[in-house]
Amino acid sequence: MDEDLLSLSRDQLLDEVRKLRAGIREHRDSTGHELCWHHPALWGLLPERSDPQPVVPAWPQFMQGCIRYRQSLDRQLPQAPRSDLPFAPDGEPQA
Template identity: 55%
Template sequence: MDDDLADMTRDQLAAEVVKLRTAVRAHRDTSGHDLCWHHPDLWDTLPERTDPDIAVPPWPRFMRGCVAYRQSLDEQAADARTHDAEYDA
């Protein structure tokens, strides 16, 4: 799947690393309501183009997952500042 890397020059590999690091940082630096969204821009850094076949849980299960995710933030990022703003589409 990553055979293209073997044909890249050092400069091309370095550029690829910078591109991937930029995408990971953008994902990492997501905050507030943006934490709840799926991030296809991160997937677009991969060379293979696919139409991801995602599965979405029914609403009650989805919401339980959201609650569990938020609870995990309380445990894993207990000192995070609060983003007290309503979601605005």
């Protein structure tokens, strides 16, 4: 699957690593309501081109998953700052 790496020069490999690290950092640095979004740009960093279509749970099951995810943040990051900013329709937190 990653045979293309064998033909890359050292400089090309370093460029690839930098690109991947930037994508991982962007995803890692997501915060607030951004944590809930579908992130196809991250998958777009891979050389193979595909458009994976996720299986989307029905609303009740989806909301259960959201609640479990938020509960996991309480367990894993109990000291993280909290925000009460509402969600904005365009996806950007309201100030």
